[in-house]
Structure formats: structure tokens, C-alpha cells
Amino acid sequence: MDFNDAFEEDYEAFRGQLGAILKHLKAAVTRHFSNDDDVTWYYVGIASNGVAGCRNRWNQKYKPDGFNRMRAIYHTNSNDFVRQAERELIYHNWEDPKCCNQVGGGGGRLGPPTYIVYVAYKQKYIGITRPF
Numbered sequence: 001m002d003f004n005d006a007f008e009e010d011y012e013a014f015r016g017q018l019g020a021i022l023k024h025l026k027a028a029v030t031r032h033f034s035n036d037d038d039v040t041w042y043y044v045g046i047a048s049n050g051v052a053g054c055r056n057r058w059n060q061k062y063k064p065d066g067f068n069r070m071r072a073i074y075h076t077n078s079n080d081f082v083r084q085a086e087r088e089l090i091y092h093n094w095e096d097p098k099c100c101n102q103v104g105g106g107g108g109r110l111g112p113p114t115y116i117v118y119v120a121y122k123q124k125y126i127g128i129t130r131p132f
Helices: 018-034 049-061 079-092
Strands: 041-047 069-076 115-121
Touching: 018 041, 018 069, 018 079, 018 115, 041 049, 041 079, 049 069, 049 115, 069 079, 079 115
Parallel strands: none
Antiparallel strands: 041 115, 069 115
């Protein structure tokens, strides 16, 4: 699936100080990915350089691995916030069999902001979009 068809940014992603919204991010991932029977599996990740960075990750990793959706869930200009958000979301969903993350976050170097926390996922029934 082409990135333009897979990427969902049709709702307002969380923004701002991580401490103020972290519990809402965790609840959103649990509600919309872990507890959704229409989601087969998902992966929490981060990208730099905004949507262009998400496009690069999609083409490098998720499209070849059979994922068919990617949703931006948090935008920030803080390298520390984006890394902490990724770690916290992975640890929060660590025992979920749908969560494909095998480590608690990457260690790679990030490029320029905007940083995005995203969830790449495999949706069973394409064409039926659930509101976030």
C-alpha cells in the first residue's frame, strides 16, 4: 500500500508537554490498537523530519513487513519528549501480543524536528476507518 493511502493524519494528534498528555496517549494506544479487533498487530515508533520522516520509515520498514496503516499520534519539537513517549508507550503495551516492539525504543540518531510518535499497524478490513 502506498504511503499516501496508509498514513492517517485526519484527526488532531496530541501535542505539547509530555507530562500533561502521557496518560491520554497510553489510553489512546490501548483503546485504538490493543483493544480493537480490527487490528492484527501494531508497532510504536518515532520519526524525525515530520511526515517526510514517517514516509521514509514506511517505505523502509513497514510496507515491506506487511503493515497497511500508519497513524501519527504525537507531535513535538523535543527530542527528549519523543524518545520518552516512545519508551513509555512500548512499556505500557509490552505484554500485548499484538504489539510487535521487541525492545523499549530505538537508540538511533534522530534528524531535525518535527518529531512524531506513530503507530504502524495491520488493519484487517481496509476501507472501514474507525474514528480516533
